Amino acid sequence: MSSDRSTINLRQLAGLLCCYVIGSAIVFIPNPLTAAAGNDAWISMTLAYGFGIIMLTCVLYLHNRHDGASVIAYSRKLIGRTATYPVGLLYILMLFFAACAVNASIGDFFTSVMMKRTPSYIFHTIGMLLSALTARSGIRVMARMFFLLLWLMLFFSLLVMILAIPIYQPAMLLPLFENGIKPMLHGLFISAGFPFGEIVIFAMLLPFVRLQAGQSISKALYASYSFSALMLIVPTICTIMAFGPAAGYFNYSLYRLSIEIHIVELFQRMEAIIGIALILGSYMKATLLLFIIYQCLIQLFNLKDDHVLMYPLSVTCIFLSATMFQSPADFQEQVYTIWPFTVIVVGGGLILLFTLITWIKHRRYLQAERGDTS
Amino acid sequence: MLENLLVVVIIAMALLFADRRSFARSERRTKVLYILLLLPASYLSLLFILQLPWFNIGHLTKAMYGWPARQIVALLK
Numbered sequence: 325m326s327s328d329r330s331t332i333n334l335r336q337l338a339g340l341l342c343c344y345v346i347g348s349a350i351v352f353i354p355n356p357l358t359a360a361a362g363n364d365a366w367i368s369m370t371l372a373y374g375f376g377i378i379m380l381t382c383v384l385y386l387h388n389r390h391d392g393a394s395v396i397a398y399s400r401k402l403i404g405r406t407a408t409y410p411v412g413l414l415y416i417l418m419l420f421f422a423a424c425a426v427n428a429s430i431g432d433f434f435t436s437v438m439m440k441r442t443p444s445y446i447f448h449t450i451g452m453l454l455s456a457l458t459a460r461s462g463i464r465v466m467a468r469m470f471f472l473l474l475w476l477m478l479f480f481s482l483l484v485m486i487l488a489i490p491i492y493q494p495a496m497l498l499p500l501f502e503n504g505i506k507p508m509l510h511g512l513f514i515s516a517g518f519p520f521g522e523i524v525i526f527a528m529l530l531p532f533v534r535l536q537a538g539q540s541i542s543k544a545l546y547a548s549y550s551f552s553a554l555m556l557i558v559p560t561i562c563t564i565m566a567f568g569p570a571a572g573y574f575n576y577s578l579y580r581l582s583i584e585i586h587i588v589e590l591f592q593r594m595e596a597i598i599g600i601a602l603i604l605g606s607y608m609k610a611t612l613l614l615f616i617i618y619q620c621l622i623q624l625f626n627l628k629d630d631h632v633l634m635y636p637l638s639v640t641c642i643f644l645s646a647t648m649f650q651s652p653a654d655f656q657e658q659v660y661t662i663w664p665f666t667v668i669v670v671g672g673g674l675i676l677l678f679t680l681i682t683w684i685k686h687r688r689y690l691q692a693e694r695g696d697t698s
Numbered sequence: 699m700l701e702n703l704l705v706v707v708i709i710a711m712a713l714l715f716a717d718r719r720s721f722a723r724s725e726r727r728t729k730v731l732y733i734l735l736l737l738p739a740s741y742l743s744l745l746f747i748l749q750l751p752w753f754n755i756g757h758l759t760k761a762m763y764g765w766p767a768r769q770i771v772a773l774l775k
Contacts, residue, residue, distance in 0.1 A: 665763050
């Protein structure tokens with residue numbers, strides 16, 4: 325991890341955070357969120373962003389207090405070597421689930437809207453193979469390449485949202501809280517888990533950053549995270565303005581939005597463009613998750629960083645993606661009910677626990693120091 | 699089934715081809731973990747070939763977090 329090839333600068337880390345948060349969420353999240361919260365979906369997202377900011381603050385606090393160590397490293401310091409194994413394995417289990425869900429979603433997207441007669445394992449295999457090859461190249465290669473792909477993804481997504489302006493009806497955003505506060509809280513639960521709470525997983529990438537004099541990691545990551553949140557809230561508002569209450573029934577809302585674009589004879593059949601954005605986002609997120617699983621494994625078991633485990637990891641992910649979800653309803657339940665709970669309670673709970681222990685230890689240390697000097 | 703079997707064979711061959719040298723050069727602990735990782739991969743490939751709805755990570759997460767997650771969602775609906 326200390327070699328020059330495996331470090332990134334702050335701008336690259338901020339870019340990776342954008343890729344990670346926006347990733348697959350830009351196309352996937354508006355639909356389940358509007359299905360749960362209706363017109364209040366964007367309020368749910370804004371509140372979930374607040375939850376994510378709390379998690380990011382904890383992650384940054386831990387990063388600063390433990391001199392840039394990884395989650396596994398400070399877990400060893402805080403709860404001991406033995407307890408770190410089950411915690412680490414729990415973390416890896418979460419990561420496997422996330423990587424496979426992202427990979428499976430690429431296959432589902434293609435087989436449900438574009439290439440209906442192609443078996444989904446083709447997409448699972450190619451997607452994970454690409455992710456494995458990229459993750460094996462190291463974090464610096466990933467950061468450089470994803471920076472370019474991120475702009476492409478954002479450009480295509482923004483292009484679709486701008487070209488769809490003629491079909492927006494801002495009145496569709498009202499009324500708010502039509503069915504009380506509960507739907508909004510349901511939306512908050514979903515979006516706090518996917519994608520905002522997932523920042524607790526991203527914490528594994530912070531040790532790779534090399535800061536230059538005068539740089540602030542907190543400032544860059546807060547800015548990047550806020551930009552990512554904005555890039556998720558805007559498409560949600562756009563799909564509500566375009567489809568109103570029906571937005572909750574259309575899978576891949578941005579894709580649907582692109583189908584509706586007909587500007588004279590020139591701008592039609594824009595769905596391929598948003599397809600590119602979806603593939604890029606999901607590919608980047610799956611790659612980052614695969615890289616994080618690999619880092620967790622080698623750090624947990626103190627292995628040499630020679631990338632040998634990357635391919636067996638990706639093979640496991642390919643077959644998991646192909647077998648994990650029995651049906652679309654099963655996918656919906658696992659990704660939008662169980663996954664948010666896992667992220668909020670397990671991921672968020674662990675980070676909060678580590679923050680609390682660190683804070684108490686630091687306070688005791690300060691008190692002891694004050695006692696010594698007096 | 700035959701189609702899925704072919705996919706598994708291709709992936710296994712690719713893995714063998716790609717990792718044969720690096721596996722031989724790697725340290726003992728890495729080799730052990732490599733083989734341990736291939737165990738769930740083999741099991742899952744069997745599920746994939748035979749299209750069996752047997753136990754996998756989805757069932758595990760459902761068993762661990764399914765009940766409380768569903769309770770929360772039911773409360774919010």
